[in-house]
Amino acid sequence: MAAGKRLLLGDDQPSIGEALIKAMDMSPADVVFEVRESDIRGRGGAGFPTGIKWNLAGAASGDHKMVICNADEGEPGTFKDRVLIEKMAWKLLEGMTIAGYAIGSSHGIIYLRAEYPYLVPILEKARQDLISQGLLGDDIQGRGFSFNIEIRSGAGAYVCGEETSLIESLEGKRGEPRNKPPFPVNSGYLARPTVVNNVETFAAVPHILLGGAEWYQGLGRDDCSGTKLFSISGDVENPGVYELPMGAALRELLELSGAKDIAAVQVGGASGSTVTPDELDKPMSFSALPPGGSVVVFNSSRDMLDVLENFMEFFVHESCGQCTPCREGNRRLLDIIRSIRAGEIASRDDLKPFFLLADVMKAGSKCGLGQTSPNCFVDIITKFIAFPGDKEGA
Amino acid sequence: MSRTPEEIVRASLEKHGSGREAVMEILTDVNRELGCIPEEAIIATASAVGVSNAEIYSVVSFYSFFSIKPRGRHIVRLCSTISCVMSGSAEVLEAVRDDLGIREGETTSDGRITLETTSCIGLCDQAPAMLVNDEPHTRLTPETARAIIAGLE
Amino acid sequence: MPNISVTINGITTSVREGVTVLEACELAGVEIPTLCYHPDLSLAGNCRMCLVEVEGWRTLAIACVTPVTPNMVIHTHSKKVRKARRTVLKLLLANHNVNCPECERNRNCELQELSEKHNITTNEYQTTPKPVSVEEVSPGVMRDNSRCIMCTRCVRTCEELQSVAVIKPVGRSAEIKISTFMDRGLDGVACAQCGQCINRCPTGALFETSEVRQIWEALEDPEKFVVVQTAPAVRVGIAEALGLPTGRSTGQMVASIRGLGFDRVLDTDFSADLTIIEEGHELIGRLGQALQAGDPNVHLPMITSCSPGWIKFIEHKYPHLLSNLSTCKSPQQMFGALVKTYLAEKEGIDPANIISVSIMPCTAKKYEKERPEMNASGYKDVDYVLTTRELASMIEEAGIDFEHIAEEKFDRWMGHSTGAGVIFGATGGVMEAALRTAYEVVTGHEIPFEGLNVTPVRGIEGIKEAAITMPDRMADGFEFLAGVTLKVAVAHGLSNAERLMKKVSAGEADYHFIEIMACPGGCLGGGGQPIPTSPEIRRKRAEAIYAEDAALHFRKSHANPEIQLLYAEYLEKPLGHKSHELLHTTYTPRKD
Structure with missing residues (x-):
């Protein structure tokens, strides 16, 4: 994919609020439908279909539905969400707002990991900018839809990346996972119907709305849809975040980042898979090599x-x-x-x-x-x- | 003039409310200002949100960034996860330990610095990395790490 | 909910939608091993012992929390399930302090039983056992974390049933342990000493602070005159603790205790009756002050004070309500004060040589006897307290054949029981006994319930209420109560007590009299009673208590001939000078 075509981090970005206004021209059900048809699956790692999640939360009975952004990226080797927030915080906030509109929620929370305190001012500024542009807050664009976003911090616990632990933590408790069912879409934060999505998932939503489900689907490879951010580190010349079609071969990413003398690659973080040089042509897809956000390369000198x-x-x-x-x-x-x-x-x-x-x-x-x-x-x-x-x- | 733990809790309650869901915010405020969460803050938080002292103590004990023990004026958290280790974080840690004369988890006798190691802090592309209070420092070498720490008051 | 069809181990059965896999299996007669599950508590789903295989599931399901769904196909002992369960057990045993002979719960330990059932003979994961830790010492309850399996049943008991919430998981991952605020230990926090956590611990991590050794020494000392009192709930619990079915076994209990070598075997029921006389008059007095004298400063509702766990709870949590408590000591402490005074006189024994022992269904009683104010006799009123479980262990050690021993009776002076005293062992019992006496005192007639059974205050409901309207004609001196409707409430389990106290604090309750027992079911479900416990077990014990009441000749406290003698010869009158000195007490506000 050429640099200019990159969606999430490329230079060529839609103007702020464009996708939200388009969404508000549609019915909430149509927005959910579009996201569902796009086939986007959760970018945090587990890969649950986002549209289905939104649909369930939208249909769930209960007041004060919640939209929660999981910005607790803690998987070793993952830093894509940090980069996304540093560069495009507005897009995350806009994605959450669209989610709020789609499921009928007026309240969002970003759960930011404690290791990223320096991102708080960035998110705060983006939030204020959107509010001052009438794209967040009360009665957005005079359409009668209100959506507010709070930024809250974790305190150093990897397990809070698990959505029910995250919710427990937000409720002021130990970040211990809950038994399921009930699932958060039915009973999440303060027992309200709750959608929890990763930073990258929310950031992709404006693109899906603007480009359409079919276009977004077409961006992916293998059986995947859309693009994906990969954090790559370890024994590579150019560590960093790369955006590739979801389902791209691991080799493609390794070449882009200048990995040499590859002895092993950890895909999907410490909890992912360790692959040998024979497996580099596998697609980074949910069915073959679930990528999460992290790729770490080990050369032959590593034990x-x-x-x-x-x-x-x-x-x-x-x-x-x-x-x-x-x-x-x-x-x-x-x-x-x-x-x-x-x-x-x-x-x-x-x-x-x-x-x-x-x-x-x-x-x-x-x-x-x-x-x-x-x-x-x-x-x-x-x-x-x-x-x-x-x-x-x- | 520094505020007492109770004062910090009170101010935090005004900002975040006294619902159970304000607990993390309150504890974070105390932890940031005092470097730790003293007993008095736990008692004040528990009584404000209406749970037992043990319950808040239990919450505090769960999270790596919270500390009951008093810590130094500056908290240095050096990443000990894979990409940083591969880039030499062990050497950096050793240099800092030697320089400060303390091991991880300890505080210098003058109360200046607490040294900790931490799980991945998401700066793997600029490894090795550390957080000094809220500031990230990246691409560390033993020398740069020493210099950064020497510059802390 | 409609019924749905599920298949368990190849057999299709119909169950109500909404039940869990565990419940469905139970109905189908299929046993699923559990550890963190307890019928009294919320579901934790953390031990992973009850794993089962559900067709179509990626992971194993935990039976205790997973609801059945239509046409679910469940396998409870497939290869995968068996391996998982054995592995979970081995993991729990790997660092467990497996020194079973030393453990209070040897032969009554769920972990031991499951290991045996699953034939765990070798452990590939064996590692260094956790070190013995008895830093948590208190007068009634001890914890040794080396035996803890982190099931959190104690944590849930303390919070959900008792609203005490002083024990919590502290730390995380491999460093996790159950502890108290700032690791102060149970004695340093607002622990009620109720021991309900002990009753629900699947292993020996929690146990009572034992005084068995001291009691053997006293029994073996020829200089000592060892007197024992036995609480009402012990006689319906002791059989269980010896592996026999729940039931009344007062005669065998008395014979067995005498067989152990006690010099006098007496009955706390006696002082329960005494409590009723004193407390009943105290209530009538308060009502008189309020209704007749119109004194707005009278502390009503009056609240019972028999349950030391409850007393410690209210001292910590509702110190502003301490004046509402009856000033009556608990039956144990009334008894203790009389043993070294009245009984010493009657028996002609130097009180300095008397060892006063009580056998209680309770761990808080061990705490209560240590309270500094409990020495009205000039000596420590109660020297040692044994739980029902500890008594059982002594009977076993002595080789007494409890099941077949010839029944015997209590000794005299303080050994006579009435039905009113017996029902102190069940929730609502103090209230019922008090009503039986107080009604008769103020009206001159028996309480108008068939067979004296005040059924509205019986039963397992958490909070019970009743209203009794007085007749128009009262006994002399009690005319102020004519036509008055007396409102009473009964709560058992401290969470229910807390609910009532919130109402009282908020001025939303217009009760005159409240009975509180700290433990679910009352003393019959006390922290010193046999393990296990469940609603069903407590129901059976309650049945036995009421059967005992029905079988006794005297059913009303004031009818107890020994009580009548006590007043005639020693105390003179209820609430008299001697009563105040020996039988009444004060309370201490405590920090939360």
Whole structure:
């Protein structure tokens, strides 16, 4: 995709408020319909279809519906939302406002991670600008639709990126995930019907409204729709945020960023997949290689056991501690990683109980954290670590 | 003149209301101004929003950025997640530790600086990175990190 | 809700829509292991023990919170489920302080039972056990976090049932633990000492502060005259604690206790009756001041003071209502004050050599006896308190065959029971006993309920209300009550108590008399009673209590011949000088 064609971060941007005014010319149901037809799926990582979420929240009974922006990007290696807010905060706010119009909500909250305090003034300014232009606040453009946005801070907890934890945190509680059902679309913040979407998802909404669902769909590749921001770091010449069609091959991104001597790539952050150089042509799509927001490249000088230990330390630190598989499981995985490092594990067979543990964590943890934290263990041990007892060619 | 924990809570309540959902905002205000959340602030917050002291204590203890323990005037948070580690954050940490004579989680005896390590702070493209209070500092080397910290009053 | 069809382990069955998978399985006779689930509490879904496989689901479902949906296909012991459950158990055991013989809950531990059922003999995840931690010490309740599995049943009990909320998860991830504000320990915070958390702990992380050792020593000391009182709820709980069905077992209990070597086995029912006399007159007095003298400063509603957990709660949370409390000591402490005075005289024993023990369904009683004001006899009025569970352990240690032992009776002077005293063990019982006596005192007639059963104040409802209109003709001196409608309320469980107190504080309640018991179901559901507990178990204990009441010859406190003798020979009259000295007390406002 040529630089000028980039949507989310390109130079060629729609004028502020254009999409919102277009949306307000449509019925709320038509706006939801357009978003649904665009096939956009959540840009935070889980990939739930945004239009379906909006539809459910719009149809849910209950007053004071809420639009919440998940700006708690905490997945290791992810910084796309930071860049998006630094450059185009208005677009996020406009996307939220359109969501508010679509589901019948007049109240939005941005939950910004504590690690980004320097973005607060930027968001605040964008908010004030929109209010002064009559694009946010009471009676927007004299259309009788009001929408206000609050900016609130987290306090350092990765698990709050999980939407029900985020809601708990906003309610002034420990960021522990809730049992589902009920889902936030029916009972979210203060038990109100609530839509929670990622920064990037909201930022894409004005483009969908202006370009139309069909156009947006056409931007994607493989079975995906739209474009996607990728944060890339690690052993690359030009780390940063790149915008590519959703579903683009991993190799394309690696080439753009100048990755060389690639030994392994972590796609989708610590909770994502670790791929080998043989897998670089896989599309970064929800079905093949779910990308989240993060790609980290490792060259041949890196010890993947170091990487794994770092990831697992992260999960041990960030588990909320509520459910057994995640609280205890991550710690046991970290223990065994350290045993491998100490040379105490002779053969892959000795790790069987820990692969079983990984399966149980995936199937039995309460939220996405514990369900995905064993991925790196399975991938890295399976693909990158040799044991003295391994058979030739294993 | 610095404000007491109770005064900060009171001022915060005026801004954010006394609903349970104001708790994070109140605690953030206290934590930012005092570098920690002292017992008095927890008691004041609990009574304002109508929950037990234990409940607010439990909330405070959940979040990495909140601290019950008093901290230094400046809080240095060095990222310890993968991209920063790959770019040399361990060397930076060692340099800072040596310079300050403290380990992570500790505060210098003059109360100037608290050193912490943190999970990914989203500055992986400019690694290694750290936050000094609310300010990000990026592409650190042991030398630049030392200089930044030396410049803190 | 309509019925829907679900398939459990290949068998299709019809269940009401809206029930959980756990409930559906229960109805179908399929057992699902649980740990964090408790029938008295909200659903947490955090232990992940009740995982089941639902066809079409990516992950396993937790049975306790997942509602059934039409045509759901559930497998409860597939390979995947079995592996998951075994893994969860192993993870919980991996750092658990598995020193079962040392544990209060050995042989009555849900974790132990599940490990046995799932045949966990080796653990691939074994790691260093959490260190023993008994930093949380208090007069009634202790916590050892090395046995904690983070199910949060205690946390939910403390908040949901008791509105106390002093224990919470602190920290996160592997560092998480249950703790108190600033880790001060249960003794440093507004813990009511009710012990309800103990009753709902699946393991031995919570237990009573034991005094069994001291009691054996006293029994073995020939110099000591060891007197024991037994609370009403103990006689309907002790059988359960010994593995027998719930039921009345007063005679066996008395015989077993005597078998342990106590010098006198007496009955707290006696002092329950005494409480009724004193408290009834106190109420009539307050009503007289208010209705006859028109004194606006009379503290009404008057609130009962038998439940020490409740007393500690109100001292912390509603100190401005302390004047509404009856000044009567609890039956335990009235008894204690009389043991080293009246009984000592009667038996001709030097009170300095008396060891006064009480057996209670309660952990707060252990706290109560330590209150500094509880030494009206010139000695510590009650030296040691045992819970029902601790008594059971002593009976077992002594090898007494509780089931088959010949029934015996209480000793005299302070051993006579009336039905009114017995029902103190159930919510509404103090109220009913008080009404039986007070009505008769002021009207000269028995209370007009069939069989003296004041049914409106019985039952499991959290807050019960009743109104009793006095007749036009009253006994001499009580004419001011003629035609007055006496309004009463009863609450059990501190959350219900709190609801009532909010109404009283706000001036929205026009009750004259309120009974509060700290524990759900009243003392029969006390923190010292056998584990487990559930609404069903408490219902059975209540049945036993009311059966005991019905079976006794005397049903009214003022009819108790030993009470009559006590007043005639010692106290002279209700609310008299001696009563005030021995039987009444004061309260202390405490910080939250």
